[in-house]
Amino acid sequence: MSTARRCAVVTGGARGIGEAITRELLARGTDVVVADWNATAIDEFRPPADQDGGRVTLVRADVSQEADWFRVLEVARSTYGPVTVLVNNAAISPKRDGRRTPTSEMSLDEWHSVLAVNLTGAFLGSKLVHADMSAAGWGRIVNISSQAARTGARVAGVHYGATKAALLGLTRTLAFEYGPDGITVNAVTPGRIMTPMAAGVADEVNQAMQRDIPVGRLGTPEDTAAVVGFLVSDQAGFVNGATVDANGGSWMG
Ligand SMILES: NC(=O)c1ccc[n+]([C@@H]2O[C@H](COP(=O)([O-])OP(=O)(O)OC[C@H]3O[C@@H](n4cnc5c(N)ncnc54)[C@H](O)[C@@H]3O)[C@@H](O)[C@H]2O)c1
16 A cells, blocks of 8 residues: 655644654655644654655644645645645644633634634645646545544534534535545544643543543554555545544444
8 A cells, every 4th residue: 555755744743643644654655744833843753764765844834824834835845846645634622721611611712723723724735735636636635533523522622523523524525626636535533542632631531531442442643644544545546535433433433
């Protein structure tokens, strides 16, 4: 299931699930531009030693800002060539003392900030890579949604749950629109995955979630990255508009 030498953009790719996706694509020989707003995560990212893998460039950028997207894509094109793989992974899930903000107390600013990153970011990226992908007659877009899109968010706030469900609508609509150009658009809905985002809540919350997972463990970032690796491969060309539930069996559609 190789992915030929191609250029990918992975948002939020310096940490957590995004970092594992970056490493998965590099191992498959894909060149990767990481767009992440966390300067510390960028500084701490250590490229793999594998000489046969892809090359990586990390750019500090906020995916909710169109100007930042222009900068990221300029770096990608001038360094590696046209962008034919996009993974919209960056997201935020604001908490107060490890708990969701009650909807009745949520400010409009907090609501807008989550929509801007989790949903508008994916819209902007998907819009701006279309020219490269359609010119190549080949493209792969993967949107990292969440099990919260299926079940409602149990730990995160209403903004997070709403954006993750909206990403599934964005995925299916783009799958119709971009499919004729040779571009597939799919979503992954991870269950509970141990990352800095998931560590933002009390241990008891994660322990309770683990009890509900038939495979008996929380997920790892690599569990999600492996699904993305398949979806961006040549072999996945007939998978389009799909949502892949990767949650250890805690939700089965
Ligand atoms: N961890 C889980 O249990 C879980 C479950 C389901 C879905 N997800 C989804 O997986 C994805 C990754 O989650 P994670 O747990 O690795 O989160 P994380 O917080 O550990 O990492 C997110 C990364 O995105 C970056 N980021 C955030 N906002 C950004 C912005 N505006 N511009 C650029 N980069 C930005 C962060 O700097 C960070 O590197 C998210 O879409 C999340 O909703 C996570």
